[in-house]
Amino acid sequence: MNPLAHYPDSDFDIELRLLIEGIYLKYNYDFRNYSPASLKRRVAHALAQLECKTVSALQDRILHSPQHFLDLLQYLTVPVSEMFRDPSYFLAIRDKVVPILSTYPSLKIWIAGCSTGEEVYSLAILLHEEGLLERTLIYATDINPHSLQRAEDGIFPIEHLKLFTANYLAAGGKRAFSDYYTAAYGSAIFDRALRRQVTFADHSLATDSVFSETQLVSCRNVLIYFNRELQDRAFGLFRESLCHRGFLGLGSKETVQFSSVAEQFEPFARNERIFRKR
Amino acid sequence: MNAILDPHRVQALVIGGSAGGIEALLQLLPALPADCPIPVVVLVHLPDGHYSLLPDVFAPHVALPVKEADEKEALSPGTLYFAPPGYHLLIERNRTFSLSTEPPVHYSRPAIDVLFETAADAYGPTLAALLLTGANEDGAAGLAQVTRHGGTVLVQDPAEARIPTMPLAGLRATGGQAIVLPLASLALALRALRPEER
Numbered sequence: 001m002n003p004l005a006h007y008p009d010s011d012f013d014i015e016l017r018l019l020i021e022g023i024y025l026k027y028n029y030d031f032r033n034y035s036p037a038s039l040k041r042r043v044a045h046a047l048a049q050l051e052c053k054t055v056s057a058l059q060d061r062i063l064h065s066p067q068h069f070l071d072l073l074q075y076l077t078v079p080v081s082e083m084f085r086d087p088s089y090f091l092a093i094r095d096k097v098v099p100i101l102s103t104y105p106s107l108k109i110w111i112a113g114c115s116t117g118e119e120v121y122s123l124a125i126l127l128h129e130e131g132l133l134e135r136t137l138i139y140a141t142d143i144n145p146h147s148l149q150r151a152e153d154g155i156f157p158i159e160h161l162k163l164f165t166a167n168y169l170a171a172g173g174k175r176a177f178s179d180y181y182t183a184a185y186g187s188a189i190f191d192r193a194l195r196r197q198v199t200f201a202d203h204s205l206a207t208d209s210v211f212s213e214t215q216l217v218s219c220r221n222v223l224i225y226f227n228r229e230l231q232d233r234a235f236g237l238f239r240e241s242l243c244h245r246g247f248l249g250l251g252s253k254e255t256v257q258f259s260s261v262a263e264q265f266e267p268f269a270r271n272e273r274i275f276r277k278r
Numbered sequence: 279m280n281a282i283l284d285p286h287r288v289q290a291l292v293i294g295g296s297a298g299g300i301e302a303l304l305q306l307l308p309a310l311p312a313d314c315p316i317p318v319v320v321l322v323h324l325p326d327g328h329y330s331l332l333p334d335v336f337a338p339h340v341a342l343p344v345k346e347a348d349e350k351e352a353l354s355p356g357t358l359y360f361a362p363p364g365y366h367l368l369i370e371r372n373r374t375f376s377l378s379t380e381p382p383v384h385y386s387r388p389a390i391d392v393l394f395e396t397a398a399d400a401y402g403p404t405l406a407a408l409l410l411t412g413a414n415e416d417g418a419a420g421l422a423q424v425t426r427h428g429g430t431v432l433v434q435d436p437a438e439a440r441i442p443t444m445p446l447a448g449l450r451a452t453g454g455q456a457i458v459l460p461l462a463s464l465a466l467a468l469r470a471l472r473p474e475e476r
Contacts, residue, residue: 037368037396
């Protein structure tokens, strides 16, 4: 049941550090400031799936093959599960943030850590219904090229649509959710028009810098994988990117409150974890 | 009974349960003394949308502060923590909580295995883990990990568990190293959790 049953923890820990350092030196993906407990679980899972006996064996494989590294990356990054996850967040964006955003002649929104795109389509649908999509540019960024490609494809398993639809309605959706996708061969293919305003790009909160001024940054359930130091770096990027009085939306258990930029943000929708730059 | 949760040895207690777990916890947790010297972390499977009520349900019955575990929060002695809904709850080596949206384990998020395995890694032989009634096998692999790290493993007596599947799986996974007790005895062990007299 446990792939690590006969693998001493102390060895695993040493080899994990070496792996993370090796990945950074070779591929410039920086997992050094990720929360260790979850990262360790994901590497253990990858060992089992990729049929490696030890982390060292995995390291040997990925250092000498970029393709194998990309395979590992699928396990190191955590996919998003739902559209309109936490419907109250999207409802608050719709009811409280959109009225302010609509005062701007043009909008830029950054979805940081967009993974396979569930949140991109959720926000695009919401902005479309509020009449803002046409004048909005959405930057959807992630470190995982495979996830970005899937986000761009906009194809999701049909069995998820029941949950997505329920979330959409709870998030104040104004139409039939089926207006936005075509069902075929067990998949739901989302309307291409939804991503006309979206730029998908490779960007790391750990190593890259700010690329544009934005009015809204949405970064949900990404920072929970970072340690405080890396969280602070990411918050710094968001603060720098956001315009005066711009909005920052986080996951339902995330907050700027304990970060180094805490003083520079105020709660805007407290329960929905939406903050506003002072 | 004092020996089971000897405060010189045990530095944290994690508890997992599923079907019937709330009733079991209502018998158990009121036994915790107000001066409980260790943190207690509880994860019980519930339908989505109900988890957040747990601290409010238990606070009137429990002598120590009750709260939902926060991301990056340090585990504090004498506090009862509940796992928040929709996330896995993990414990780091530096004895803070982490949350994760990794896929469900045994159809559950939060999953008991994730909490127990990371707690075992963080606390090693100073962890005590208790598995209660439930209808699936979540927690068994976690208990095995606690055993591997030399921690104390407690399992509710399957004979009195409302659904014995979970405690039975826990017993199988720990190969006779678990201490099997009915709730009444477990409550006594909790009651004995007090700072040592000097």
